[in-house]
Amino acid sequence: MGGHIDCFLDISSFYSYLAIKYLQKNRDILKTHDVTINFIPIFLGGVNVGSGNKPPWSLPAKAAYGQFDSARAKKYHGMEDIEVPNFFPPLTILPQRAMCYIKASYSNEKFEEAWLAIFHALWIPPQKNVCLPESLKEALAGTKLFSETEVEEIMKGATQQEWKDKLTNNTKDVLEKGAFGAPWMWVRNAEGKEEPFFGSDRFHFMWEFLGLPWVDIEVLPKGSDRKAKL
Amino acid sequence: MQQKKIEAYLDCVSPYSFYAFSYLRQNQQALKASGVEVEFIPVFLGGINVASGNKPPWTLPAKAVYARYDGQRAQKYFGMKFEIPTFFPSYHFCFFKALWLQHRDISKPKVARTALLEVFSEEQAAEILRLAETPEIKQALNDVTLRVVKDFGAFGCPWSWVHDGKGNAEPFFGSDRFHFMWDYLEVPHRDLELHGPATGKL
Numbered sequence A: 001m002g003g004h005i006d007c008f009l010d011i012s013s014f015y016s017y018l019a020i021k022y023l024q025k026n027r028d029i030l031k032t033h034d035v036t037i038n039f040i041p042i043f044l045g046g047v048n049v050g051s052g053n054k055p056p057w058s059l060p061a062k063a064a065y066g067q068f069d070s071a072r073a074k075k076y077h078g079m080e081d082i083e084v085p086n087f088f089p090p091l092t093i094l095p096q097r098a099m100c101y102i103k104a105s106y107s108n109e110k111f112e113e114a115w116l117a118i119f120h121a122l123w124i125p126p127q128k129n130v131c132l133p134e135s136l137k138e139a140l141a142g143t144k145l146f147s148e149t150e151v152e153e154i155m156k157g158a159t160q161q162e163w164k165d166k167l168t169n170n171t172k173d174v175l176e177k178g179a180f181g182a183p184w185m186w187v188r189n190a191e192g193k194e195e196p197f198f199g200s201d202r203f204h205f206m207w208e209f210l211g212l213p214w215v216d217i218e219v220l221p222k223g224s225d226r227k228a229k230l
Numbered sequence B: 001m002q003q004k005k006i007e008a009y010l011d012c013v014s015p016y017s018f019y020a021f022s023y024l025r026q027n028q029q030a031l032k033a034s035g036v037e038v039e040f041i042p043v044f045l046g047g048i049n050v051a052s053g054n055k056p057p058w059t060l061p062a063k064a065v066y067a068r069y070d071g072q073r074a075q076k077y078f079g080m081k082f083e084i085p086t087f088f089p090s091y092h093f094c095f096f097k098a099l100w101l102q103h104r105d106i107s108k109p110k111v112a113r114t115a116l117l118e119v120f121s122e123e124q125a126a127e128i129l130r131l132a133e134t135p136e137i138k139q140a141l142n143d144v145t146l147r148v149v150k151d152f153g154a155f156g157c158p159w160s161w162v163h164d165g166k167g168n169a170e171p172f173f174g175s176d177r178f179h180f181m182w183d184y185l186e187v188p189h190r191d192l193e194l195h196g197p198a199t200g201k202l
Helices: A014-025 A027-032 A044-051 A060-076 A093-105 A108-123 A133-142 A148-157 A161-176 A203-209 B015-026 B028-033 B045-052 B061-081 B091-101 B109-116 B122-132 B135-150 B178-185
Strands: A003-009 A035-041 A184-188 A194-198 B004-010 B036-042 B159-164 B169-173
Touching (some): A003 A014, A014 A027, A014 A060, A027 A035, A035 A093, A035 A108, A044 A161, A060 B169, A060 B178, A093 A133, A093 A148, A093 A161, A108 A133, A133 A148, A194 B061, A203 B061, B004 B178, B015 B091, B036 B135, B091 B109, B109 B122, B122 B135, B159 B178, B169 B178
Parallel strands (some): B004 B036
Antiparallel strands (some): A003 A184, A184 A194, B159 B169
């Protein structure tokens, strides 16, 4: 088979959180099909400005409906602990720059683990505003992935031009790939064809595009197990 | 309401309404076996947009570009499963079919008449078109359109208002939330699964 998924995320988007967890959950199976995954930090605020889009909740009817849809998505993904923090929406430039630095300076495993910890800190009560330097530093130290010195280096890196530019370039790149929101995925299949996928609810289309064996949602006869598995 | 029910509000101008209509029709018997009724109700999507302040997605250039991918995938996905002839005859289907499969402009009375003749006699088709122009019917469409926005929170189509049979009801938007709907209605279903390569073993 073969293929690759570039997954562009910002911690400000909880659907990004669902997407990274879902892809990680399926990573081993995807690997059996030679499909690899790469997670890339972007600045969603920049994506909105660049595409002219606005967050969905800026329309009152979408904000109201969003309550239902997000609750269902959280339940479906087994992440019902997620709760919108009272400082929402967060300005995520600092932590996203920090993630750019970590991605370039550490193993992929460490990078992903650190990013998950930052997602967790922002979205799971008691939520921490990791956009503020002190809270970000505390969250990074709490991962136990980095020494005290390394945490200092990460915090310093997050304010350096090289990593500001990196985040800007990632954001420009994802805009060029058609993004108007996050999670945004750029997927290449075995034939070398590349296409965009938006959101945490299009994985069946992604498996189809990648030519992977997948089984669809199906209503079962009355009396069957509520959530049967093959 | 003690009856589990899906009220699907559709406008044939919306291809995703067509998919939702097809998909629910395909599953109608299975849903009935689980005690769930399905009703299809016409609304005016133009009116939903005006009343909710929403704009069609393609008004944002990046969404228009992405919609081509998503639309093709949805077409393939829903087309894979649904045999067109099983919906015949259905008065909802004649307009969806005329617009999306035959690409004819059903806003024109002559075209609408031809579409209706697939299901109705000459006299019936003429009467339907006459009634469609009466104040009563215009008001009825207006009323249901405003209702779906004010009471059910709609900002697009397809918009479903689903009763769980225990006195509760919730909105579902789009043709890509049926797994959530089955969950809400406690309809037994299999979830999406990704499999490893076939190994020759079961």
